[in-house]
Amino acid sequence: xxxxxxxxxxxxxxxxxxxxxxxxxxxxxxxxxxxxxxxxxxxxxxxxxxxxxxxxxxxxxxxxxxxxxxxxxxxxxxxxxxxxxxxxxxxxxxxxxxxxxxxxxxxxxxxxxxxxxxxxxxxxxxxxxxxxxxxxxxxxxxxxxxxxxxxxxxxxxxxxxxxxxxxxxxxxxxxxxxxxxxxxxxxxxxxxxxxxxxxxxxxxxxxxxxxxxxxxxxxxxxxxxxxxxxxxxxxxxxxxxxxxxxxxxxxxxxxxxxxxxxxxxxxxxxxxxxxxxxxxxxxxxxxxxxxxxxxxxxxxxxxxxxxxxxxxxxxxxxxxxxxxxxxxxxxxxxxxxxxxxxxxxxxxxxxxxxxxxxxxxxxxxxxxxxxxxxxxxxxxxxxxxxxxxxxxxxxxxxxxxxxxxxxxxx
Amino acid sequence: xxxxxxxxxxxxxxxxxxxxxxxxxxxxxxxxxxxxxxxxxxxxxxxxxxxxx
Numbered sequence: 001x002x003x004x005x006x007x008x009x010x011x012x013x014x015x016x017x018x019x020x021x022x023x024x025x026x027x028x029x030x031x032x033x034x035x036x037x038x039x040x041x042x043x044x045x046x047x048x049x050x051x052x053x054x055x056x057x058x059x060x061x062x063x064x065x066x067x068x069x070x071x072x073x074x075x076x077x078x079x080x081x082x083x084x085x086x087x088x089x090x091x092x093x094x095x096x097x098x099x100x101x102x103x104x105x106x107x108x109x110x111x112x113x114x115x116x117x118x119x120x121x122x123x124x125x126x127x128x129x130x131x132x133x134x135x136x137x138x139x140x141x142x143x144x145x146x147x148x149x150x151x152x153x154x155x156x157x158x159x160x161x162x163x164x165x166x167x168x169x170x171x172x173x174x175x176x177x178x179x180x181x182x183x184x185x186x187x188x189x190x191x192x193x194x195x196x197x198x199x200x201x202x203x204x205x206x207x208x209x210x211x212x213x214x215x216x217x218x219x220x221x222x223x224x225x226x227x228x229x230x231x232x233x234x235x236x237x238x239x240x241x242x243x244x245x246x247x248x249x250x251x252x253x254x255x256x257x258x259x260x261x262x263x264x265x266x267x268x269x270x271x272x273x274x275x276x277x278x279x280x281x282x283x284x285x286x287x288x289x290x291x292x293x294x295x296x297x298x299x300x301x302x303x304x305x306x307x308x309x310x311x312x313x314x315x316x317x318x319x320x321x322x323x324x325x326x327x328x329x330x331x332x333x334x335x336x337x338x339x340x341x342x343x344x345x346x347x348x349x350x351x352x353x354x355x356x357x358x359x360x361x362x363x364x365x366x367x368x369x370x371x372x373x374x375x376x377x378x379x380x381x382x383x384x385x386x387x388x389x390x391x392x393x394x395x396x397x398x399x400x401x402x403x404x405x406x407x408x409x410x
Numbered sequence: 411x412x413x414x415x416x417x418x419x420x421x422x423x424x425x426x427x428x429x430x431x432x433x434x435x436x437x438x439x440x441x442x443x444x445x446x447x448x449x450x451x452x453x454x455x456x457x458x459x460x461x462x463x
Binding site for chain 2: 299379
C-alpha cells in the first residue's frame with residue numbers, strides 16, 4: 001500500500017510518523033527547501049536568538065530511520081483522483097493508494113496598492129525570516145499590519161532588533177480571536193508601556209513609498225516602502241512593513257482536482273475528503289465549517305487521519321483551540337470558548353486588577369474557556385479542566401480568587 | 411537524561427530542572443511524568459512532546 005503525503009509541516013510530519021510507526025512505507029512531497037520546522041519559532045530566528053541549525057526539529061537521519069522518504073523542494077502541480085496519481089513540477093508522476101493533503105496555508109495578501117514595494121514582507125517560512133532579518137539591519141521603523149498572534153510576536157522581534165514599531169489592527173482590539181474587548185485593552189496598555197505603538201480600527205488602504213533601496217540590499221529598481229496609508233487618511237511611517245493579516249488555506253491542488261473545497265478542503269470526522277482514498281489534515285482542512293490554523297489541531301487531525309488511512313476507524317471530534325504566547329514578557333493564554341454567544345447557558349466570570357486580566361467561561365456550570373493575561377499561574381490545571389469539561393459551578397466567584405486551588409480540582 | 415520539546419510552543423522539558431510549579435522535582439525523567447502532566451508554557455498534553463535528538 002503506497003502512502004503519499006503532500007506537505008511536510010506539522011500535519012504532514014505527524015501523519016508520516018504515525019504511518020511509519022505502524023510499519024507503512026511513506027513518501028512525502030514538499031515544496032519547502034527545508035525539513036519540518038516549528039513556525040512559532042520563526043520570530044526567534046528573525047532576531048537571531050536562535051540560528052538556522054537550531055530551528056529544525058528532526059534530523060534527516062530521523063526520517064531515514066523510520067522509512068519516511070521526504071522529497072524536499074518538490075512541488076506537486078496536479079492531482080488526478082481517477083488515476084490515483086500526482087504530478088510533480090519536474091514532470092514525474094507518482095501513484096498513490098492513500099493520499100494525505102497537508103498543504104497548509106499561506107499568508108493572506110490584502111489587495112492593496114504597493115504590496116510589491118521593497119521592504120514589504122510576509123512571515124511564513126525560514127526564507128522570509130532571513131530576508132526580514134537582512135532588511136531590518138538597514139531599517140529604522142517597522143509597521144506591522146495585523147495585530148494578531150504573528151503580528152505581535154513579530155513586533156517584539158523588531159523591538160529587540162532596535163527598530164521603532166507600530167502595530168495596525170483593523171479590529172477594535174488586539175488578538176481579536178483570542179481576547180475580548182477588556183483583555184485586548186489591557187494588552188494594548190501593557191504593550192504600549194513597552195514602547196510598541198498600537199493603532200486600532202486601522203484599515204490599510206495602500207503601502208506608500210518611492211526611492212531606491214541602499215546598495216547593501218542590491219539597489220533593486222522600484223518603489224521603496226515608506227509607510228502605510230489608512231482608509232481614514234492617516235499615514236503611518238515605516239521602512240519595513242510586515243503584513244500579518246491572517247492566512248488562507250492552500251487549496252489550489254484540491255480545487256483543481258474537483259474536491260469539495262469551502263475555505264479549506266472539507267473533511268468528515270474520519271478526515272476523508274470528497275475524493276476516495278484522499279484525506280486532509282492541518283491548516284488546509286476544514287472540519288464542520290472550521291479551519292483551526294493552530295498546531296494542536298494539525299497534530300490531532302494528522303494522527304486521526306493516519307489511523308483512518310491504515311484502515312482503523314478513528315473519529316476526530318474537533319480540537320479545543322488553545323493559544324499561549326509571550327509578548328515582550330507578557331503572558332497571554334486563551335483556551336476554548338472565549339466569545340460565548342448571548343444566552344445559551346453561558347456565564348462569564350471576569351476580574352481585572354494590577355495588570356492581570358482573567359476571564360472564565362462556563363456553560364451550564366462546566367468550564368469551557370479561559371482568557372488569562374499578564375499571568376500564567378494555573379494555566380496547566382485550568383487547561384486540563386476545560387478538556388474534561390469539569391463542573392465548577394459550586395465554586396462560583398471563588399474561581400477568580402488569586403489563591404484558588406485549581407490543582408485540587410483535578 | 412533526554413530533553414523533550416513541546417511540539418506546540420517549543421518549550422523544552424529539561425529533566426535536570428523538572429517542573430517545580432507542577433510539583434515535578436529536578437531529576438525526573440520525561441517518561442516518569444504523570445499521564446495528565448501538561449506543558450507548563452502552553453498546556454499541551456504529554457503526547458504533544460517529542461524527544462530532542
